Amino acid sequence: MTWVVALCLGLLLPLGHSKTVHIYVSPKGSDGNSGLDVSHPVATLDKARQLLDSSGIKGNTVYVELMGGYHNLQSTLHFTHAYSQPVTFRAYQDQEVHVTGGKQIPAHLFTQVTDHNALNMLPSNSRSKVMQLHLPSAGVTDYGKMSNFGFYRSRTSWLEIFINGEPTRLAQYPNEKFLNINSVPGGRHGKIITYSTHEDSRWVHEKEPWAYGFWYWSWADDAAAISNIDTQKHQITLATDTHYGVRVGHYNPAHLAYADNQGGYFRVFNMLSELDQPGEYYLDRSSGNLYIWPNTKSGTLASSDIITVSLINDCISMDRGVANLNFAGFTLEACRHEGIRGDNLHNINIQNMEIKNMGECGGVHLTSSSHVTVSRCEVYYTNGGVIISGGDRKTLTPSGNVVEDNHIWKFARVGGVGYNGISIGGVGNVARYNHLHDGQYTGLMWGGNDNIMEYNHIHHMCVNSTDCGAVHSGRDWAARGNVIRYNYIHNVVKNMPGAENRGIMLDDQYSSVTIEHNVFFQNQYHVNIGGGRDNIIRYNVFYDAVNYPLNVDGRGLRSTGNQATLFNTFQRYPYTSPPWSTKYPKLASITSHQPMAPMGNQIYDNAFYNKRGSSIVQYHGTGLDKKEYFDIHDNFMASPADFWSPREYDFRFRCSAETWARQKSVPQPIDIDDVGPRQPTGPKYMQKAIPQHHSTSHPASCTGSIVG
Incomplete structure (x- = not known):
């Protein structure tokens, strides 16, 4: 009798099996569509996220199929709770999919520079090369804020410009390497430095100049606004203190066998007068005019070029407790802060992604989490690659987190120290079979207990x-x-x-x-x-x-x-x-x-x-x-x-x-x-x-x- 009752009751309970549901998203779709078949896709990822909790979809295994093209996020794709069954956002049939935190600007909106004041500011070699865009005419009015960066500092980037997936940078001098500090009239903790270049005669009319350098230690970089430039004394006054002060530099590009003399080298940036090579730009925030020398093969812009400006902060964020969420097979790019971020997550998988052109901190930044896997991804042109932590140090409970088979490179694009290729912390994290190269500071940083770092190629x-x-x-x-x-x-x-x-x-x-x-x-x-x-x-x-x-x-x-x-x-x-x-x-x-x-x-x-x-x-x-x-x-x-x-x-x-x-x-x-x-x-x-290497x-x- 007991067995019969149990069997009957069992027939009334859920069997624990879910069906598989597909939600289709296309830039050509409409959020008024059902999204449940390929012919009626929704238009936005946020609408697809909302559908995950709707009747008939909630509780099932779900594939959100991103159809080819550019999916420009209007706001951060934000997840608030766990899913009982796996939910996967992926490229539909391996199509080329770009999810961006920005906006594409048509090439025809860029014109030659005609303003005499701007032309006079530009170097002579770039006057016929630099193009101009009035950002408000393109519907862009949020330029972000210029802010400090470097030495483990977290910040949100200003508006950036990417052409055909390649980053441009704020115009700087020198274009490569640094200038020496010649003297520090105010002492170590002052804000005044001198230098030897006469190039500063070009800087006097700059509206918002900045400087970046390793001011005192060669392991501590910092950026600061410039409050005054004295071309007679070849002297700059910084608007804020740097981390450890300033000192005379001993930087000499001709001699790489330096002694232990530390720091004392810098560069200036955010200067229209130094826009002198392809891939540099300057934004006049008072007028909204963007000046850029395109980093294309031709040095100009054509209708086929994809010009993206970054607008939103984080691309994807997850609240505490989010679980069973996967991202696979598409490009994530052009956000001002981070690519994918969250805290206290479980069972998150990020696979075969291209994550690039992020403004700050990391392509992936998931903390205090368990059973996170980041695998087979391309992560580059970021300011920090993959940051993963989890496990319980007091009980030595392992996290189960794995970072494997990734190619992570040029991951300290703006700033250096603290923007690592991989950072792991906690207990029982594994970083294996990754290729890390071309970093301004550390490739693999670890902390905590019982972590394994193996089979990586780091150089x-x-x-x-x-x-x-x-x-x-x-x-x-x-x-x-x-x-x-x-x-x-x-x-x-x-x-x-x-x-x-x-x-x-x-x-x-x-x-x-x-x-x-x-x-x-x-x-x-x-x-x-x-x-x-x-x-x-x-x-x-x-x-x-x-x-x-x-x-x-x-x-x-x-x-x-x-x-x-x-x-x-x-x-x-x-x-x-x-x-x-x-x-x-x-x-x-x-x-x-x-x-x-x-x-x-x-x-x-x-x-x-x-x-x-x-x-x-x-x-x-x-x-x-x-x-x-x-x-x-x-x-x-x-x-x-x-x-x-x-x-x-x-x-x-x-x-x-x-x-x-x-x-x-x-x-x-x-x-x-x-x-x-x-x-x-x-x-x-x-x-x-x-690639394979074989000895001959x-x-x-x-x-x-x-x-x-």
């Missing part, structure tokens, strides 16, 4: 800054259990005055990370241990550093500057109780034995080639060559011929290196074809085949020996 970072790591973390003793393995990290050198750059930087006594099975080459230093503890560095290839393979110091012995932060941070967590005490027993006893000393670091079973000689480590400071600080043993000093073909990124061991590796049970280095994206990235319409050279004879 050409720290371009305009120093004291920087391509992979970087710092100042957190509690951040244990992290692993960096099977990565290729190369071409991270010092181009500016200041401290050296590193492939991996363990800053300010960062401790307890395992760095293994990586290949490093042509970095200033490959790895730095900045006074931290319990780091393990093993089974790596360190090839051809500009300075030394590794640089280590004992900064905690000579300064207590980080002590309060270090102690306060780890004491927030139950580090003396399970699971912390069982997973990280050395942390539980850290205060009992010279806590500020660089205890317990191990460097062994690495193969290295070093032009400077037989040492794998450079000690920065005295009294550091103690085994209890840095236990360095069984590393193999190789010659270039001990690797198969370094010129072709082939670092397989051979000859003496192969013999050593066999004796020590050290595996062969990972192949470069096994790092970076495993599948084509971006929407279908832009995908390219994954024939190695010569080789020698080598085992050292310390």
Whole structure:
């Protein structure tokens, strides 16, 4: 009887199965349509979002099919609640779809400049090249605000212009690199600087000039409005203070082997008088006139060119608690702030997207979230790539977040420091098989516990800054259990005055990370241990550093500057109780034995080639060559011929290196074809085949020996 009743009741309950519903969206559609068949699409993504909660659609598996063309958002696409079944916004049948935070401007609205005042301001070489648009005539009146940026600062961009998907920039001087500060008449914390160029004679009639620079430290950039320009003294007065003050600079493009002199270099921008090359623009906010030298092949604008101005802030946002939402296969571009953002989310998937031309912070910025996946995306021309955090550090519950198989590049377009390619934080995040390159500062920044960074290809970072790591973390003793393995990290050198750059930087006594099975080459230093503890560095290839393979110091012995932060941070967590005490027993006893000393670091079973000689480590400071600080043993000093073909990124061991590796049970280095994206990235319409590298050279004879 009980079974029969239960069966009968069961027939009255939902079976837990949903049907599949398709909602069609087309720029040629109408929001008065049903959207439920391809012949009657709605016109806007926001209307499709509203339909998700309508009768007959709510509770089902839904595909929002975005049909080809430009879908210009009128406001942020904003999601407020979780969905019980997966909801996916995707390109319909892999068509080329652009979702933008802007507006397209017809080319015929741009005219030649005829105003005599504007022509006189323009450089002579650009007067016949620059075109003009009266923005209000194109229906654009919101120009945004000029605001500070740089050094981890969040801001919303001003109006920007993109031509055929390529960004333009506010006109600047110099066009490349920086000017030196010659003197600081008001002292470090003043706002007055001098310089040596006579170019400033052109700047006196500028309405809203700005300056951007690394004013005091080469690891801290900042932008500030200019309140006064004195061309007689070649002197600028800034309207606001900079982060750390100002100092005399030592920037010299002719000499890249700088000493430790920091900062003191800048450029000016937002100047009509410096609009002197393709891809630059200036907006006169008082008149609404936009002046631009198009960055097209012809240098002019044709009806086929797609000119977009950014208007809205975030493209897509999600409130706390949103779940089961996916985005796939289309381009997201031209918003003034971020591409996709949200907090405290669950089960969010972002796949095969092209995310570009964002004004600030990130293409994807999802915090305190779980089971987020960002995969196979192209992210570029942003100011920050992918920012993901989640998991519970107090309980060490992993987030399940994964950032994999992405191509992330030129992700610090306006400003540098703090605008990272990938930033992960919390517990149990994974960043793997990504290709990161061409960043002004860090490529991969991490924080928290038990994160894994593997199979990434990272290169050409720290371009305009120093004291920087391509992979970087710092100042957190509690951040244990992290692993960096099977990565290729190369071409991270010092181009500016200041401290050296590193492939991996363990800053300010960062401790307890395992760095293994990586290949490093042509970095200033490959790895730095900045006074931290319990780091393990093993089974790596360190090839051809500009300075030394590794640089280590004992900064905690000579300064207590980080002590309060270090102690306060780890004491927030139950580090003396399970699971912390069982997973990280050395942390539980850290205060009992010279806590500020660089205890317990191990460097062994690495193969290295070093032009400077037989040492794998450079000690920065005295009294550091103690085994209890840095236990360095069984590393193999190789010659270039001990690797198969370094010129072709082939670092397989051979000859003496192969013999050593066999004796020590050290595996062969990972192949470069096994790092970076495993599948084509971006929407279908832009995908390219994954390049392969195969060695064709024939190695010569080789020698080598085992050292310390």
